[in-house]
Amino acid sequence: MIFFRVTNNINIKTTDGTLVKYFRFKAPASLPNETVYLTTYDDFEDLKTIFAKIDKSKYVPKLLNEENVRLNENFPKELGISYKYEFNKTLNKRDEDFIELKKVDLYKQIKYVNKDEVKLAIIGGFGSSISKIISSSPALRILYEKLSEVYKSVKIDIYINASNNSYFTRDKELYKTQEYINEILPLSLNTKTLSEYDFFIDNSVDITSLVDLPVVDAWLFKFGIDYKKLPENKKFINLNIADFNIDEKLVNKIKTAKAKGKLILYHPYSANIEKSIPQSFASEYLKELLLKYDDCTIVTTLQIDSKVKGENLLELAVNSRTINDFIYIVSSMDEIITTDTSTLHIADAFMIPTVAIFTDPNYMKKIKYYHFVKPIFIEDKSKNLSKFIYENDILTVNKFESWRELKVKQIIKLLESF
Numbered sequence: 001m002i003f004f005r006v007t008n009n010i011n012i013k014t015t016d017g018t019l020v021k022y023f024r025f026k027a028p029a030s031l032p033n034e035t036v037y038l039t040t041y042d043d044f045e046d047l048k049t050i051f052a053k054i055d056k057s058k059y060v061p062k063l064l065n066e067e068n069v070r071l072n073e074n075f076p077k078e079l080g081i082s083y084k085y086e087f088n089k090t091l092n093k094r095d096e097d098f099i100e101l102k103k104v105d106l107y108k109q110i111k112y113v114n115k116d117e118v119k120l121a122i123i124g125g126f127g128s129s130i131s132k133i134i135s136s137s138p139a140l141r142i143l144y145e146k147l148s149e150v151y152k153s154v155k156i157d158i159y160i161n162a163s164n165n166s167y168f169t170r171d172k173e174l175y176k177t178q179e180y181i182n183e184i185l186p187l188s189l190n191t192k193t194l195s196e197y198d199f200f201i202d203n204s205v206d207i208t209s210l211v212d213l214p215v216v217d218a219w220l221f222k223f224g225i226d227y228k229k230l231p232e233n234k235k236f237i238n239l240n241i242a243d244f245n246i247d248e249k250l251v252n253k254i255k256t257a258k259a260k261g262k263l264i265l266y267h268p269y270s271a272n273i274e275k276s277i278p279q280s281f282a283s284e285y286l287k288e289l290l291l292k293y294d295d296c297t298i299v300t301t302l303q304i305d306s307k308v309k310g311e312n313l314l315e316l317a318v319n320s321r322t323i324n325d326f327i328y329i330v331s332s333m334d335e336i337i338t339t340d341t342s343t344l345h346i347a348d349a350f351m352i353p354t355v356a357i358f359t360d361p362n363y364m365k366k367i368k369y370y371h372f373v374k375p376i377f378i379e380d381k382s383k384n385l386s387k388f389i390y391e392n393d394i395l396t397v398n399k400f401e402s403w404r405e406l407k408v409k410q411i412i413k414l415l416e417s418f
Contacts, residue, residue, distance in 0.1 A: 001083065001123055001202050002044040003064045003191075004037055005029070010059050012050065014162045014186045016169040022188070029064045031074040032192035036064060039163075039188035040124040040204040046164035047188070074195040076121070079109050080223045083202045101210060106146060106224035113198055117153035121194060123187070124203030125160040125171060129271075130323065130342035132208070132215065133174045134349070135366070138235045139219035144180040146225060155182040157197075162186030170323045177239040177327070214368045235369040237349035239327060246328050250319040254332045257314050262296040264289070265330060267338040269302050275340040275359055281403045283308060288408040289337075301329055335415050340366070348372045353418035355411050374414050378402045 005025035012020045025035045039047070044061065051059040066085055069075065078084075081104055126136035140156075147154045158175055162168045168186065175184045194200065207222040208215050216235045220227035257263055266289060268282035277285065283305040289298050290310040297312050301320040320326045330336065330346045336354040338344050340363065347354040348370040356367065357376045367373045379402050 001038045001204055002041055003066045003069050004061045005064055007060045008058050012163060014168045018186055020186050029068050031072040032195040034190045034192045036191040037188040040161060043161040043163050043187045050163055069191060076197045076200050079199050079201050083204050104224040118151045118198040119155045121197040121200040122158045122203055123200060127206055131345055134237060134345040135215040136219050137178055137237055138216045143223050157183045157185060159185050159187045159189055173323050179240050214365050232369055239349045241327055244324045244328055257297045260297060262334040263299050264296050265299045265333040265336045267343045270339050270341045277339055278400060278403055285408055337411055344373050353415060355414045
């Protein structure tokens with residue numbers, strides 16, 4: 001975490017319209033104080049950029065001595081692995097080597113707090129992508145359950161990056177699918193607010209980038225929970241969509257298609273081009289799927305190929321506008337074919353048979369606890385004939401060899417094996 005003050009009053013608006021208010025510093029830098037703020041390293045860097053764009057001579061976030069704040073008797077107890085004095089130890093560089101990845105015990109950390117009701121603040125979220133947030137959710141739920149074994153009431157608030165996060169609203173909606181979370185709030189927060197909590201967890205650094213573990217195990221390790229002693233059947237994803245407000249047109253389209261037979265979602269693209277099926281192959285696979293599954297409806301939420309048409313093709317790109325829309329669509333499917341995207345994490349939460357096509361050789365770590373996902377690995381067989389360090393596409397051969405070898409009948413056979 002980064003502790004700081006601001007030189008003048010200013011408000012920052014998040015993407016959902018929430019105002020984060022900053023007030024000019026009033027000494028001393030201790031708790032409780034409405035003018036001493038804390039946030040994650042990344043959010044602090046974003047805030048500096050925003051202030052500079054508005055007026056760099058007038059609005060400046062200035063670092064405060066973290067120890068002066070932490071030593072106050074009102075400072076809540078930190079749980080899990082600590083990132084204490086992050087900014088000082090990094091010497092103004094983003095270098096995670098300062099973190100001591102030493103195993104801690106959650107129960108030992110909380111045993112001296114004897115209360116019926118406790119409040120926990122989590123500073124920072126669980127990654128910047130949909131996949132990371134969803135795949136981390138079992139660890140957060142298990143943390144809540146472990147705390148609930150000790151306390152009658154546990155309230156968990158999550159403070160997520162908001163200063164320059166264009167996906168703040170989307171991320172907030174994702175966290176809302178977890179029923180046990182009390183509130184999802186924007187960073188930064190002031191130390192007066194922090195002092196109202198019994199515990200806090202600092203998620204300034206993404207633990208999954210530091211340890212070679214499946215996502216859920218990495219976060220359990222961070223929280224001080226022995227992931228090795230937990231049964232695998234506890235590490236499932238749960239997404240509550242009961243409160244989703246889905247457009248009636250989308251609901252009706254899916255109902256109409258479902259009345260005709262089975263729905264199969266085909267999701268060939270990822271935000272990362274390296275994880276995506278090349279466009280020409282994606283189009284050919286779609287044509288084959290439409291022919292082989294003539295008694296089913298192939299559903300897409302992406303613009304794959306405008307030339308490909310079919311009575312059993314349902315295109316929902318215009319209807320999949322929000323993360324809630326997309327989760328609803330995935331949850332309504334009977335089977336799914338996808339690349340390495342959030343789709344496979346959502347699909348497993350709803351126990352939907354899914355074939356996931358991976359280009360990452362470490363794919364098994366991603367689906368270790370998923371019982372409804374079967375993988376196909378596409379090995380990179382390309383060779384660069386260039387004698388220079390940089391890549392040259394003209395001199396790259398066999399770039400699409402593995403995609404040529406992948407047959408639709410292989411995908412269908414795997415789906416039928418569930």
